[in-house]
């Protein structure tokens with residue numbers, strides 16, 4: 001007897017800040033926060049600057065231009081929801097405005113063609129109902 005694997009990914013309720021970030025993504029904008037005290041820019045959303053701990057900051061919209069910092073390629077699915085995606089990449093990217101984030105590069109096979117400092121361009125996709133920022137190789 002075969003059983004259909006549960007491909008549901010349980011996610012915690014987003015914080016107010018993450019919900020705001022996702023709301024902007026749903027509108028097609030990749031946002032990040034910039035500290036009003038030291039100008040540091042960061043992701044993921046948090047209520048204080050991770051550099052100087054100031055709680056004065058503002059949202060900004062990223063250009064979407066980014067570069068590859070590092071990556072891994074998964075050849076094994078550690079959750080049934082990813083079984084039909086292997087091999088897939090998980091990429092650490094630097095947005096040109098400064099924030100560093102984890103994402104994936106779509107439109108390539110596994111990690112084919114990935115290189116440090118490779119230029120990328122963000123685009124909004126969805127994981128189920130959740131809007132997410134993904135990247136493609138910049139043209």
Ligand SMILES: [Zn+2]
Nearest residue numbers: 035038049052
């Ligand atoms: Zn700061």
